[in-house]
Amino acid sequence: MQETFVTIAKFPYSTEAQIAKGRLEADGIDVFLRDNLTIDTDPLVSQAIGGVKLKVLAKDEEKARAILQSIKAYSVNDDGNPIVCPNCKGKHIEMYTTITNLKSLLSFLIGFITGTLPFSTRYQYKCEDCNTEFPIKN
Structure with a gap:
């Protein structure tokens, strides 16, 4: 069975995404960031490409969303x-x-x-x- 990643959050800058990634990884959830290097290179393109995408395995989606919701300011x-x-x-x-x-x-x-x-x-x-x-x- 192929495991796929799903996007559960988008952030304008990778620093915010890194904080969420660290929190999810601390709870044992595999996390992948997409477009973070592009935005780190040129932050002005963040809106154009849809920000940094925080992705988790589909099987962990519900748990990850619950964790992000609990820490959302x-x-x-x-x-x-x-x-x-x-x-x-x-x-x-x-x-x-x-x-x-x-x-x-x-x-x-x-x-x-x-x-x-x-x-x-x-x-x-x-x-x-x-x-x-x-x-x-x-």
Whole structure:
């Protein structure tokens, strides 16, 4: 029987993937990272190739996902308290960046053309329980 690997997580940079890999290997799960060397060579291609893929054997998928879920850090506010979803009051909130206005689009384009990181970013939050997207008001 051929054992196959399945992707259970994706990370923008290999340092984050290495932490998860170490945790899974400590629990006896075989882990394989894909595209980590490419992204280490040129981090700007991370979005284009889909990030670093964390892969485990198909037979270990359920156990590995449970371990990753147990150590997953969710978004907190400036005081260190969990951010709460305004819709369902859930605390499983992920932060992501978006290009939603002209300023952030121009910043992205200038950064892309010059090879620098963007200097204007908007942050949005998304509840994993009810998929509500919302900004944090200061």
